[in-house]
Amino acid sequence: MENKKIIKKLIDYIENNLDSQLNLDEIAKEAGYSKFHLNRVFSECVGCTIYKYIQMRRLTVAAEKLVYTKKPIIEIAYEANYSSQQSFTLAFRQLYGHPPQEYRAIKAHIPKFNKFKLKSNLVMLYAPTMKCEVIAA
Numbered sequence: 001m002e003n004k005k006i007i008k009k010l011i012d013y014i015e016n017n018l019d020s021q022l023n024l025d026e027i028a029k030e031a032g033y034s035k036f037h038l039n040r041v042f043s044e045c046v047g048c049t050i051y052k053y054i055q056m057r058r059l060t061v062a063a064e065k066l067v068y069t070k071k072p073i074i075e076i077a078y079e080a081n082y083s084s085q086q087s088f089t090l091a092f093r094q095l096y097g098h099p100p101q102e103y104r105a106i107k108a109h110i111p112k113f114n115k116f117k118l119k120s121n122l123v124m125l126y127a128p129t130m131k132c133e134v135i136a137a
Helices: 002-016 024-031 035-046 050-068 073-079 085-096 100-106
Strands: 122-126 132-136
Touching: 002 024, 002 035, 002 050, 024 035, 024 050, 035 050, 050 073, 050 085, 050 100, 073 085, 073 100, 085 100
Parallel strands: none
Antiparallel strands: 122 132
């Protein structure tokens, strides 16, 4: 039960600060635990590292912005905390299968990684293909 409280607090903090510079040291300080303990507990519960969760959530928010706003891609890349459009495009293509410009032209947003929600009898599994599935525990 204690781990669920840690994870809920951690996810809420991450979600409220997705557009900020997040690093594991700051997150650990906010949670009051070591970064090693946090990452282990987070990975066990969520199925991916804290860094991967942040990256996939930011890319999902960016995909939504691509479809529903007219913001330039470079601005969306910076808002997703990428230092260049090239690095953003590479990460985006890995998750969505299309570069950002093509995805925008499709005009259909399909979230790839929504906010993780803790359920008492469910566990989310992370697969190397960057897709998640929920199974009964």
